[in-house]
């Protein structure tokens with residue numbers, strides 16, 4: 001019987017030496033230690049042996065099985081290593097010291113305008129806040145004095161998730177959280193709440209040259225004792241003159257938003273047509289850019305702030321429209337198009 005075991009081992013070694021790839025290796029594995037393999041078959045011979053012989057032979061077969069298994073594993077590693085070496089040898093040679101001839105990328109015009117606004121407001125003591133794009137009905141509407149079934153909801157249809165949450169239709173959706181975050185510092189340390197929060201907004205509405213279903217706004221709030229409309233106008237004027245670095249014609253007219261009282265629409269004279277009227281400004285010569293107003297007492301209350309003690313202003317700057325005006329982009333849809341022709345023009349800006 002020992003001879004038979006030896007024979008099987010020798011024929012396995014001869015076969016293994018010829019194996020060159022994983023496929024052949026699997027074949028020989030099955031041929032020797034598979035269910036009907038030569039090593040396994042040896043065990044069937046045991047039935048004709050005495051008990052003593054069975055024991056010795058069984059042990060010998062097990063040792064052989066382990067050896068075959070080990071040799072197959074070793075061969076597998078060897079083949080893998082050879083495959084890696086072959087793959088590496090096929091890689092084209094290149095000189096890492098040659099400078100790359102790639103075109104520099106660029107920031108998106110909205111990012112550029114956003115960063116510029118952030119710098120302006122930071123220099124005036126505002127913090128920059130980040131907020132989720134998915135919010136609750138309470139955050140986006142109810143905390144802003146827009147209860148369920150309020151007609152103001154019609155102006156901002158958005159996209160709803162199955163769990164009742166929604167894609168925020170306005171950056172105002174972060175107001176409640178910001179008031180709650182900073183109210184203790186306001187009460188205990190007398191620190192005014194001064195925050196801006198830029199973000200992506202979504203609306204389920206038809207698109208045209210000045211409307212997109214996905215666009216950016218930048219909200220700003222300031223809450224302290226004795227904040228008035230004059231503070232609001234000062235910050236709006238400073239921001240616009242810094243962004244455009246020239247005098248811009250603006251107009252302030254009454255505007256209705258349930259979360260401010262009084263509320264205003266701040267429009268700028270269209271910089272695409274110089275105020276003559278064009279598709280970018282819906283032929284009116286003016287572009288709605290930054291609605292604003294004094295924060296409604298109910299909104300302050302919902303944020304845990306006593307409106308008899310504190311007042312504040314809020315604004316909702318249309319960042320995407322600001323980018324259009326600053327860079328002379330006639331159609332808002334170009335900004336979301338991913339068109340390199342449009343976007344590569346901004347390469348040299350920081």
Ligand code: FA5
Nearest residue numbers: 170172211212215288289290291292314315316318321
């Ligand atoms: C609001 O979203 C209010 N949350 C703004 C606000 C904040 C008012 C704080 C008072 C106090 P409105 O829907 O008008 O308001 O949008 C604000 C600005 O976002 C617009 O002036 C415009 O510049 C921009 N905007 C609105 N809808 C779109 C759109 N579909 N595409 C591009 N920009 C838009």
